[in-house]
Amino acid sequence: MRSLLKEKFLLFRIKAKKDPEAFGLIYDTYVKSIFRFIYFKVASTEQAEDLTSETFLKAWQYLKEKREVPYLRALLYSIARSTVIDHYRRIACERGDVSMEDERASGLTDAASEKLLREVETRFDTAQVIEKLRGLKDEYREVVIMKYLDEMTAGEIADALGKSAANVRVLLHRATKALTEAIQHDQQGTRKTSLAVKE
Numbered sequence: 001m002r003s004l005l006k007e008k009f010l011l012f013r014i015k016a017k018k019d020p021e022a023f024g025l026i027y028d029t030y031v032k033s034i035f036r037f038i039y040f041k042v043a044s045t046e047q048a049e050d051l052t053s054e055t056f057l058k059a060w061q062y063l064k065e066k067r068e069v070p071y072l073r074a075l076l077y078s079i080a081r082s083t084v085i086d087h088y089r090r091i092a093c094e095r096g097d098v099s100m101e102d103e104r105a106s107g108l109t110d111a112a113s114e115k116l117l118r119e120v121e122t123r124f125d126t127a128q129v130i131e132k133l134r135g136l137k138d139e140y141r142e143v144v145i146m147k148y149l150d151e152m153t154a155g156e157i158a159d160a161l162g163k164s165a166a167n168v169r170v171l172l173h174r175a176t177k178a179l180t181e182a183i184q185h186d187q188q189g190t191r192k193t194s195l196a197v198k199e
Helices: 004-017 020-039 046-067 072-095 109-123 126-135 136-147 154-159 166-196
Strands: none
Touching: 004 020, 004 046, 004 136, 004 154, 020 046, 020 072, 046 136, 072 154, 109 126, 126 136, 126 166, 136 166, 154 166
């Protein structure tokens, strides 16, 4: 399904014939990754399921009505991202409060990113990684999930986020550095605890 040609054919079937079977194939291919992307951004599994359904409903409407779609995955992530933002806007309107996060800056090489991934795979279980990802600001969490979990290219991520590929690379470096720092902080805390126990 990752084949661009196959995606283009399914998109043609949707636009030309409004074919729900073609959309079903798209749904089956991407539902798990879109759910995971949303899951890291909301408070519960139920919210993630609801917003995933809403995302695919919006995608179906968009594909039936709109023109050219350069990257299908990027479109789905863009819709998912907007759906989550709308969800939090609704909550903020109900409560009457909106919060802004601080921008953190710094660079990280691709080698350091790969080292982080190996470290995560060998030292941390899934629950710990989820906890660390949830601690990142939204923008950072998004690029890490898209790049390392869903293996999207910089171009696809840029299209999904409405940024340039260069901006995505910078954002990915910052996100990976923030995740590295969170993991290192956790490791330092574990070492101090084990030393205290030994004494």
